[in-house]
């Protein structure tokens with residue numbers, strides 16, 4: 001990389017070039033894509049898996065969310081979480097601080113932070129819609145996407161930098177086929193809802209793909225960087241394909257069970 005930088009110094013030495021490159025760099029800082037492999041949250045052990053993909057273009061975001069195996073006929077709230085002081089990670093079993101055998105959304109917050117985007121199927125996507133249970137995916141097989149989600153520049157940056165986390169909620173702890181208070185009790189987020197409706201089921205860190213780190217002005221820095229960009233693109237494509245195949249394989253297993 002040092003060698004590349006040395007080679008490009010003469011290219012950006014001209015003031016005109018620097019001025020021309022500035023707007024392109026500014027608009028590309030929060031652009032890129034990220035994907036999350038959604039796995040069951042420890043302790044809650046919901047029987048499901050999923051995948052999320054997010055594309056960021058400035059402050060506009062598009063996303064795709066898929067999950068399979070969660071409680072049938074029940075809404076599954078889903079969000080992008082982030083916290084400045086959080087671990088930017090999914091919780092481990094230690095997060096069940098009180099050891100009651102239920103890992104609540106609040107207990108997971110030190111790992112993944114709070115809601116920054118509500119991944120609703122329509123309408124508002126702000127944290128205000130975090131529990132808008134009539135606007136999330138429903139049931140065992142969930143798959144939807146949106147392309148018109150406006151976020152702040154900070155949130156866009158957090159996603160592109162690979163620090164945001166996708167969480168899908170709703171766990172039928174007692175296996176009675178519905179969200180019920182039972183032993184789990186009321187939700188820590190909204191006492192009018194059973195805790196089962198809001199407990200985190202699936203979680204995955206939104207890993208930024210190399211593809212998103214290729215600056216729009218990269219062409220000006222010469223052939224060396226263009227080659228690197230090509231390799232990164234190929235790698236990103238392979239990851240996406242592998243993720244899709246994995247999900248399909250799991251789905252088949254679930255169908256057979």
Ligand SMILES: [Cu+2]
Pocket residue numbers: 077078079080081115167168169
């Ligand atoms: Cu959430």
